[in-house]
Amino acid sequence: MNPQEYDESKIKTLSSLEHIRKRPGMYIGRLGDGSNPDDGIYILLKEVLDNAVDEYIMGFGKRIEVAIDGAGKCTVRDYGRGIPLGKVIECVSVINTGAKYNTEVFQFSVGLNGVGTKAVNALSARFAVTAFRDGHFRRAEFERGELVHDEAGESGEKDGTLVSFLPDAGIFPDFAFDPHIVEERLWRYAYLNSGLTLVWNGRHYLSKQGLLDLLGRELQEEALYPPLHLTSNTLEFAFTHNDDYGETYFSFVNGTYTSEGGTHLSAFREGILKGINEFTGKKFNGPDVRDGIIGILAVKVQEPVFESQTKNKLGNTDIRAPIVQAVKDAVVTHLYKFPDVAAVLVDKVQRNEKVRRELQSVRRDAKARAKKIVLNIPQLKDCKYHPAAGKPSKAGRENMIFITEGQSAAGSIVSSRDPMVQAVFSLKGKPLNVLGQRLDVLYKNEEMYALMQSLDVEESVENLRFDRIIVATDADVDGLHIRNLMLTFFLQYFEQLVLQGKLYILETPIFRVRNKEKTLYCYSEAEMISAVQSLNARGRGDKGIETTRFKGLGEISPPEFKRFIGKDMRIKAVQLDSLSEVGRVLKFYMGKNTPERKQYIMEHLVADPV
Known part of the structure; x- marks a missing residue:
């Protein structure tokens, strides 16, 4: 058959569920293996949990039970109203079917497109849903979206819905749920829905103060004043300041974390600025007011408009003015009511203003030096493609920058990279330890x-020129030290990049095991031993096997390196368990407490067996 032939026979029409399985990224974003919070299996769990939480938001059921077994099968039981029995099958298998188009039934629902649970069904090897209503039940079971069993009858169970699913290993190969990621997600639901109890593995997740509890948990440094907190039917927020740099926010819409913010977050920031300026009668700059702030915002919107099915950024423009006004009024009222808080907050703003003015001359000098080399930064080998400012690249076209050490390692990456989407920044040696340093150190x-400059984050992290920042260092002591120094750099000055999931660690092989027929690359000693055994099993014995340990990235030839930064690239996202832990960990490992750190190392040394 002529591959160039194009006629009616080449046109295909997929069913909605077939389309989900063929193009899962359109519905759940990335696939992944469960090592990243944004991986698809957590989106599947989230879609089911969102439906259960929506019932609580509407005032039905105060408890949600979650279970995940060793094979990865998830079960979620809520005690809401239960899916109407006559529509159970349609609600989980027919696109654009659901009650969330009706604001009388679900006023503040996250899922409005009628896709979520259908995507879970289509992308699961096995999926089952049971609805309990008024002493009756209906249960439907599916395999990869196809109905295989349907039954109904009487039941003594309480009203609600029970959903179980096993992600399809054909779509999510080698997947595994990380208990810590699941726990973080459950805590987030608890904080955003005070009074709701979630149960997982016998542990209860319950918050009584909502966002105040979340703010207290995430505070890295001691707050300068008690948080300002407002709760209403459609808006809740809390914020305070500490002595850190930058701005840190967590924003939510109808219970879903909007990692990229949106109109609600920009309105929140504007409202804080206007409130403080109205109270003081001055015209402070936004950065002076917000530097060192940590804030949490949750809004409820009847018809939220998100940029994608994964709901990372809110687009509604009609909510901006009401949020600005509500936040401004709350700030002004609070500051008049608590003059001691007002004094501390205004002092913080004035100190920020003073530091900014002191930095201006330093910035001028730094920019004057930079103009001499324009954007031809000697350490940077840039790529050709960059996303539009403030917007991520389309799936499959993400660009990235590798931060590596030394010329030899940089040379290997530069020679093997894709110059269209892969840039390289080469460090000259060990970078400066910036822990506790003022911002002028950067200049x-x-x-x-x-x-x-290379990242273009001087004015705002929203200007980042790359979708991913990847730290690529040798797997030796010096390389790990440089990695820690770079992590300290980002956490000290550009923490929001880490919170947004932009920072990664490149994993490269430590060993190469090969014979005349096959070459295997190993990322650990255990993989190396397994590789040797595998090649031995082919009958040649140890004599035909060569094992090489790579001492650094520069020892890997460019043709070899190409595969390690190509489609099979292994990277790990840098994730923060809790902002409150960051400061403590950084101070211990990167601070000036050398004797204490040395004692800790001596007490925890593990000797290799002889």
Whole structure:
């Protein structure tokens, strides 16, 4: 058959469920294996949990039970109203079917497109749903979206819905649920829905103060004043300041975390600025007011408009003015009511203003030096493609920058990279330890300033020129030290990039095991031993096997390196368990407490068996 032939026979029409299985990324974003919170299996769990939480939001059921077995099968039981029995099958298998188009039934639902549970069904090897209503039940079972069993009858169970699903290993190969990621998600639901109890593995997740509890947990440094907190039917927020740099926010819409913010977050920030300026009668700049702030915002919107099915960014423009006004009024009222808080907050703003003015001359000098080299930064080998400012690239076209050490390692990556979407920034040696350093250090240190320029995050992290920042260092002691120094750099000055999931660690092989027929690359000693055994099993014995340990990235030839930064690239996202832990961990491992750190190392040394 002529591959160039194009006629009616080449046109295909997929059913909605077939389309979900053929193009899962359109519905759940990335696939992944469960090592990242944004991986598809957590989106599946989220879609089911969202439906259960929506019932609580509407005032039905105060308890949700979750179970995940060793094979990865998830079960979620809520005690809401239960799906109407006559529509159970349609609600989980027919696209654009659901009650969430009706604002009388679900006023503040996350899922409005009638897709979520259908995607879970289509992408699961096995899926089952049971609805309990008024002493009766209906149960439907599916395999990869196809109905295989349907039954109904009487039941003594309480009203509600029971959903179980096993992600399809054909779509999510080698997947596994990370208990810590699941726990973080359950806590988030609890914080956003005070009074709701979620139960998982016998543990209860319950918050009595809502966002105040979440704010207290995420505070890295001691707050300068008690948080300002407002709760209403459609808006809840809390914020305070500490002595850290930058702005840190967690924003939510109808219970869903909007990692990229949106109109609600920009309105929140504007409302804080207007409130403080109205109270003081001055015209402070936004960065002066917000530097060091940590805030949490949750809004309820009847018809939220998101940029994608994964709901990372809110687009509703009609909510902006009401949020600005509500936040401004709350700030003004609070500051008049608590003059001691007002004094501390205004002092913080004035100190920020003073630091900014002191930095202006340092910035001028740094920018004057930068103009001499324009954007031809010596350490940067840029790529050709960059996303539009403030917008991520389309799926499959993400660009990235590798931060590596030394010329040899950089040379290997530069020679093997895809110059269209892969850039390389080469460190000259060990970078400066910036823990506890003032912001002007960035402008006085040539290398740190060059890196900040390369990323284009001086004015705002929203200007980041890359979809991913990947730290690529040797797998030895020096390489790990450089990695820690870079993590400290980002956490100290650009923490929001880490919170947004932009920072990664590149994993490269430590060993190469090969014979004349096959070459295997191993990322650990255990993989190396397994590889040797595998090649031995082919009958050649140890004599035909060569094992090489790579001492650094520069020892890997460019043709070999190409596969390690190509489609099979292994990267790990840098994730924060809790902001409150970041400061403590950084101070211990990167601070000036050398004797304490040395004692800890001595007490925890593990000797290799002889």
